[in-house]
Amino acid sequence: MKLFAKKKHFKSHEVRDALVFALPWFIGFFAFTLYPIIRSFMYSFQEYDILHEPKWIGLSNYSKLLTDSRFSASLYNTFYYTMFSVPLQIALALLLAFLMTRKIRGLRIFRSIYFFPSVISGVAVVLVWKLMFQGDYGLINNILSYIGIRGPAWLDNPLWSKPALILMSLWGVGMSMVIYIAAMLGVPTTLYEVAEIDGASGWTQFRKITLPLISPAVFYTLVINIAAALQIFTQVYALTGRPPLAAPGGPADSTLVLVLYLYDQAFTFLKMGYASTLAWVLFLIILILTLFQFKTSKGWVHYEE
Secondary structure (H helix, E strand, O other), rough: OOOOOOOOOOHHHHHHHHHHHHHHHHHHHHHHHHHHHHHHHHHHHHHOOOOOOEEEEOOOHHHHHHHHHHHHHHHHHHHHHHHHHHHHHHHHHHHHHHHHHHOOOOOOHHHHHHHHHHHOOOHHHHHHHHHHHOOOOOOOHHHHHHHHOOOOOOOOOOOHHHHHHHHHHHHOOOOHHHHHHHHHHHHOHHHHHHHHHHHHHHHHHHHHHHHHHOHHHHHHHHHHHHHHHHOOOHHHHHHEEOOEEEOOOOOOOOOHHHHHHHHHHHHHOHHOOOOHHHHHHHHHHHHHHHHHHHHHHOOOOOOOO
16 A cells, blocks of 8 residues: 555646646736836835836835824824724614524525625715715714714714724625524534523523624624725725815815825825835734734634634
8 A cells, every 4th residue: 555646747748738727827916016016115115106217215215204294194093994984884784684693584695685785886886875875965963963962074074983983894795694694503502502401591601602602703704804905995995075166075075085195195285105105004004903803813712612
């Protein structure tokens, strides 16, 4: 009996055919992914406006961040949005997933209803919410008026503009909900039966059984949602931009997020070098936060042995 199988050798024509089929991917990766990444890193140390040759300026772009008040404002707005929107999205998705795993009539219809908004085009959704947030005739303020509350000018008041973005972000929790439903359906029902015999309440069962067993799914959505929230752009650009009356990010830069500021520097002022610096700062922020989440996940994420 042979303890080790012979290593399989591929014929030269098989290797050639494989490389030919993979060639389009390699071309796309090197031309549209790897090369732009390398060039943007080089531009972050240069002054470049597209119209003239790049000029090497060392760490000037990075040192400029320390005195750029708009960068500080965009960083604050980005973290503010992420800090509130992500926990609310996860909590709402967990609640919907818990309800969608109960035995109720028309369950598939309800699941489709809650999932459907997450597949609609982002700009179309934002335009609908833009009408709903109107101060005088918006749907949200009209509903509030029925219960005696005078709604604010959501998009014209710096105090309410970020809460409006956070509220709008809850529209797309259907994707996370589907992931949680799949995870909850995989929890053994015998665990709940034993817990009921021991007299555990529904909340205790959810906290002691459901959450620990679906923690890998929660961890996955946490990492993905934080990365997505830090890169928010379309929603802010379409919701707050009213050119030529106002630039995106208003009012008073209260919704100026980091990617929007990056876009503004690159395509409004043609400061490609400084925009590349902002891009690499954002990359480092996402990288550090992701590594931190993986490091701390060992204490609360439980994988099935």
